[in-house]
Amino acid sequence: xxxxxxxxxxxxxxxxxxxxxxxxxxxxxxxxxxxxxxxxxxxxxxxxxxxxxxxxxxxxxxxxxxxxxxxxxxxxxxxxxxxxxxxxxxxxxxxxxxxxxxxxxxxxxx
Amino acid sequence: xxxxxxxxxxxxxxxxxxxxxxxxxxxxxxxxxxxxxxxxxxxxxxxxxxxxxxxxxxxxxxxxxxxxxxxxxxxxxxxxxxxxxxxxxxxxxxxxxxxxxxxxxxxxxxxxxxxxxxxxxxxxxxxxxxxxxxxxxxxxxxxxxxxxxxxxxxxxxxxxxxxxxxxxxxxxxxxxxxxxxxxxxxxxxxxxxxxxxxxxxxxxxxxxxxxxxxxxxxxxxxxxxxxxxxxxxxxxxxxxxxxxxxxxxxxxxxxxxxxxxxxxxxxxxxxxxxxxxxxxxxxxxxxxxxxxxxxxxxxxxxxx
Amino acid sequence: xxxxxxxxxxxxxxxxxxxxxxxxxxxxxxxxxxxxxxxxxxxxxxxxxxxxxxxxxxxxxxxxxxxxxxxxxxxxxxxxxxxxxxxxxxxxxxxxxxxxxxxxxxxxxxxxxxxxxxxxxxxxxxxxxxxxxxxxxxxxxxxxxxxxxxxxxxxxxxxxxxxxxxxxxxxxxxxxxxxxxxxxxxxxxxxxxxxxxxxxxxxxxxxxxxxxxxxxxxxxxxxxxxxxxxxxxxxxxxxxxxxxxxxxxxxxxxxxxxxxxxxxxxxxxxxxxxxxxxxxxxxxxxxxxxxxxxxxxxxxxxxxxxxxxxxxxxxxxxxxxxxxxxxxxxxxxxxxxxxxxxxxxxxxxxxxxxxxxxxxxxxxxxxxxxxxxxxxxxxxxxxxxxxx
Numbered sequence: 001x002x003x004x005x006x007x008x009x010x011x012x013x014x015x016x017x018x019x020x021x022x023x024x025x026x027x028x029x030x031x032x033x034x035x036x037x038x039x040x041x042x043x044x045x046x047x048x049x050x051x052x053x054x055x056x057x058x059x060x061x062x063x064x065x066x067x068x069x070x071x072x073x074x075x076x077x078x079x080x081x082x083x084x085x086x087x088x089x090x091x092x093x094x095x096x097x098x099x100x101x102x103x104x105x106x107x108x109x110x
Numbered sequence: 111x112x113x114x115x116x117x118x119x120x121x122x123x124x125x126x127x128x129x130x131x132x133x134x135x136x137x138x139x140x141x142x143x144x145x146x147x148x149x150x151x152x153x154x155x156x157x158x159x160x161x162x163x164x165x166x167x168x169x170x171x172x173x174x175x176x177x178x179x180x181x182x183x184x185x186x187x188x189x190x191x192x193x194x195x196x197x198x199x200x201x202x203x204x205x206x207x208x209x210x211x212x213x214x215x216x217x218x219x220x221x222x223x224x225x226x227x228x229x230x231x232x233x234x235x236x237x238x239x240x241x242x243x244x245x246x247x248x249x250x251x252x253x254x255x256x257x258x259x260x261x262x263x264x265x266x267x268x269x270x271x272x273x274x275x276x277x278x279x280x281x282x283x284x285x286x287x288x289x290x291x292x293x294x295x296x297x298x299x300x301x302x303x304x305x306x307x308x309x310x311x312x313x314x315x316x317x318x319x320x321x322x323x324x325x326x327x328x329x330x331x332x333x334x335x336x337x338x339x340x341x342x343x344x345x346x347x348x349x350x351x352x353x354x355x356x357x358x359x360x361x362x363x364x365x366x367x368x369x370x371x372x373x374x375x376x377x378x379x380x381x382x383x384x385x386x387x388x389x390x391x392x393x394x395x396x397x398x399x400x401x402x403x404x405x406x407x408x409x410x411x412x413x414x
Numbered sequence: 415x416x417x418x419x420x421x422x423x424x425x426x427x428x429x430x431x432x433x434x435x436x437x438x439x440x441x442x443x444x445x446x447x448x449x450x451x452x453x454x455x456x457x458x459x460x461x462x463x464x465x466x467x468x469x470x471x472x473x474x475x476x477x478x479x480x481x482x483x484x485x486x487x488x489x490x491x492x493x494x495x496x497x498x499x500x501x502x503x504x505x506x507x508x509x510x511x512x513x514x515x516x517x518x519x520x521x522x523x524x525x526x527x528x529x530x531x532x533x534x535x536x537x538x539x540x541x542x543x544x545x546x547x548x549x550x551x552x553x554x555x556x557x558x559x560x561x562x563x564x565x566x567x568x569x570x571x572x573x574x575x576x577x578x579x580x581x582x583x584x585x586x587x588x589x590x591x592x593x594x595x596x597x598x599x600x601x602x603x604x605x606x607x608x609x610x611x612x613x614x615x616x617x618x619x620x621x622x623x624x625x626x627x628x629x630x631x632x633x634x635x636x637x638x639x640x641x642x643x644x645x646x647x648x649x650x651x652x653x654x655x656x657x658x659x660x661x662x663x664x665x666x667x668x669x670x671x672x673x674x675x676x677x678x679x680x681x682x683x684x685x686x687x688x689x690x691x692x693x694x695x696x697x698x699x700x701x702x703x704x705x706x707x708x709x710x711x712x713x714x715x716x717x718x719x720x721x722x723x724x725x726x727x728x729x730x731x732x733x734x735x736x737x738x739x740x741x742x743x744x745x746x747x748x749x750x751x752x753x754x755x756x757x758x759x760x761x762x763x764x765x766x767x768x769x770x771x772x773x774x775x776x777x778x779x780x781x782x783x784x785x786x787x788x789x790x791x792x793x794x795x796x797x798x799x800x801x802x
Contacts, residue, residue, distance in 0.1 A: 012133060012134035012137065013134055013137050028137065030133065030134035030137050030138060032133045032134065032150075033133050033134060033149065033150050035150070035154075035155035035156075036155055037155045037156045037157075037349075037350045037351060038351050039161070039350065039351060039354060042351050042354065042355065043310070043354070043358075060155070074312070074313075077161075077164065077165065077168065077312045077313065077316065078161055078164075078309075078312050079160070079161075079164065080153065080156075080157060080158065080159065080160025080161045080163075080164065080350075081150060081151075081160055082138045082140055082141065082144065082149065082160070082164060083138075085137070085138045085139055145642070145653070147651075147653070148653065177640070178636065178637075178638040178640075179636060181635050181636075183482070193642065193644075194642055194644065194653065194654060197640050198640050199485075199635035199636065199639070199640055199641055199642075200640075200641075200642045200643070201482075201485065201635075201642075201643045201644075202642070202643065202644035202645065202646065202654070203478065203481070203505075203508060203645060204478070204504050204505055204508050204645055206474075207474060207475070207478035207505060207508075209475075210442075210470060210474070210475035210476075210478035210479040210482065211478045211479065211481060211482035212482060213468065213470075213475075213479050213482060214440070214442065214468075214478065214479035214480060214481060214482025214483035214484070214485075214486065214490070215482040215483065215485060215486045215635060216482075216486075217440070217466050217468060217479075217483065217486075218440055218466065218482065218483035218484075218485075218486025218487060218488040218490070219486035219487055219488075219634075219635065219636050221636060222486065222635055222636050239471050239472065239475070240471065240474075240475050240478075243470070243471040243475070247468075400466070403461075404460075404461040404464075407461035407462075408461055408462065411461070411462055413462050
């Protein structure tokens with residue numbers, strides 16, 4: 001299945017839509033990969049992420065979005081577990097090159 | 111073992127291996143570089159290795175190097191497990207011998223962009239001799255040293271970069287040896303690119319990795335990393351985030367520093383962890399030099 | 415490779431030339447007496463044949479580099495002697511575990527430790543079989559002349575490529591330093607074997623799933639298969655899998671790889687064995703004296719023959735077993751050590767024949783007279799059999 005379809009079907013990921021002055025996108029957390037290290041929360045420049053009350057299957061508290069995110073991508077870079085990543089509308093992920101048209105057609109994000 | 115008793119030791123029992131898809135595989139943009147059934151990795155919560163691997167894969171993705179021309183070699187230890195997660199030709203060899211193995215790989219196939227990913231003990235204790243000679247030869251590969259100040263995998267023993275006063279598993283009364291200043295060792299041995307960062311400095315680390323991947327010659331990047339399980343909890347840095355905070359508050363960027371002067375002095379509360387890119391120079395690589403000499407030899411012999 | 419013809423060549427030179435003829439284009443080594451001439455010859459010849467050599471900082475690095483180059487697709491080799499070979503034990507094991515084809519030449523010298531650097535001994539024989547930790551299956555050749563050093567180095571490369579393991583060429587100082595006639599055949603008459611390449615696509619490829627001959631095809635680094643190679647016990651994907659079941663799948667296969675293919679690998683020579691009542695077992699340089707001793711003993715009326723293992727490992731177990739039951743009364747093992755192969759011989763007779771040892775300390779080979787004297791002493795009842 002296409003990457004987009006995988007994402008839509010996946011229950012592994014929680015995506016938080018973000019809209020800033022000049023960017024639109026989302027911050028996605030693949031919750032079951034999270035080990036609760038809290039690097040993303042501690043080093044988000046605007047403190048947009050907080051510890052979720054809910055736990056993963058293994059008992060870790062993954063991050064959840066509050067507000068103020070500027071889609072800087074620091075959380076994605078600093079996560080040791082490949083659990084956090086951001087999508088920004090208009091910024092291609094190279095692996096999606098084939099699906100560019102599909103995305104445009106559907107017009108939606110997340 | 112007698113051949114006459116032809117008892118089969120080996121009896122194939124192939125159960126179709128279910129490809130464990132791994133958690134959420136394919137969702138993260140770097141998943142294409144990871145071996146799907148190996149994620150989540152074995153590193154502890156708060157370990158910095160994942161951050162460094164993340165940075166490395168990002169740098170790899172942003173470079174133009176095709177994955178088929180990439181090789182990762184690691185030694186033994188937690189850092190040594192990195193090779194097992196990267197979905198390229200990856201080699202998990204014996205303790206301390208990642209560098210000579212990578213030398214063979216690179217000299218055997220010059221198209222392979224080779225990176226050695228290993229720890230402070232693997233590279234500078236048992237592997238120390240190999241490190242300095244590879245730097246001296248200026249073989250074209252990158253060495254990423256994950257410096258977590260101890261032998262983490264085996265339970266937190268002291269290593270060649272452990273601060274003197276730390277009470278580790280093998281220095282329960284405190285230590286009495288001076289640790290290495292890794293950038294000084296690398297620069298002294300002749301590395302053409304020497305940088306030190308911490309896992310807090312992800313942006314700079316990614317840039318450094320991109321530069322090292324581009325650059326020809328022996329490139330060395332030390333990355334200081336939290337090890338809450340093996341080391342941190344013995345020195346008052348019980349969690350990864352505490353260690354990261356420590357890196358943030360106690361480091362200072364100084365790219366003009368002389369590598370010989372960036373030794374760490376954690377016993378001195380005013381001293382800073384100096385980070386930066388200390389050496390970035392050009393020099394003919396091992397292969398360049400060899401090509402010249404062999405070319406001349408062939409001319410003298412009158413052969414192609 | 416060299417122009418075909420007849421040459422008067424030193425053993426070590428012949429070894430290096432054999433490697434080049436076999437297609438070896440990568441060498442990493444460290445100087446050590448009495449193997450340094452191999453390095454030197456390689457460094458002289460490699461520019462011409464477009465090979466790469468590295469003089470490494472120690473033997474540990476040498477063997478690691480050789481393994482790396484093999485994974486890069488090159489036929490690679492190192493050469494050393496006892497002290498260096500001991501250093502190489504760990505990575506010899508890594509090569510066996512990861513099924514990496516390469517050749518290690520060990521030119522035996524007096525030991526233990528620094529021992530007699532410039533003099534012959536045969537003290538490393540059992541080490542090649544048992545020196546690395548864990549259970550392995552090995553192949554070790556014991557040439558006895560410069561011609562055999564040439565031929566068997568080529569054969570070592572072929573066996574290494576065919577069965578995917580580090581093969582040892584176990585020379586000794588005398589064979590390596592003697593200068594003798596070596597016939598170099600034309601290139602098209604030399605059989606070269608290359609490693610099996612995978613036939614399937616990278617997608618779903620299992621790098622350690624063996625074929626029927628128990629050898630998996632080998633994808634080199636850079637071929638696009640993204641193999642993971644580890645010294646940890648691994649499954650067919652090459653991923654570490656640290657449990658008993660995986661160990662059971664992997665290690666027995668590494669051992670059986672050699673056992674099951676023994677008919678293809680095992681080699682030995684016999685001399686005047688048909689009516690022999692006593693068989694001298696000797697290898698390497700000692701076999702030269704032993705052949706002479708057989709003739710001398712025959713003149714004195716003894717019915718003696720010689721069995722010369724050319725592969726020390728796998729050892730010609732079945733042959734010894736059969737000879738012991740077909741009229742051979744005893745075996746006299748002549749080796750320059752205090753008994754290494756003799757244990758194998760004794761075990762293989764299964765008690766159906768006696769085993770005697772003619773040891774030497776190291777420094778010189780047996781003389782034919784010595785061996786004949788030993789035979790006579792045995793007959794006089796002066797020498798206890800080995801097990802006493």
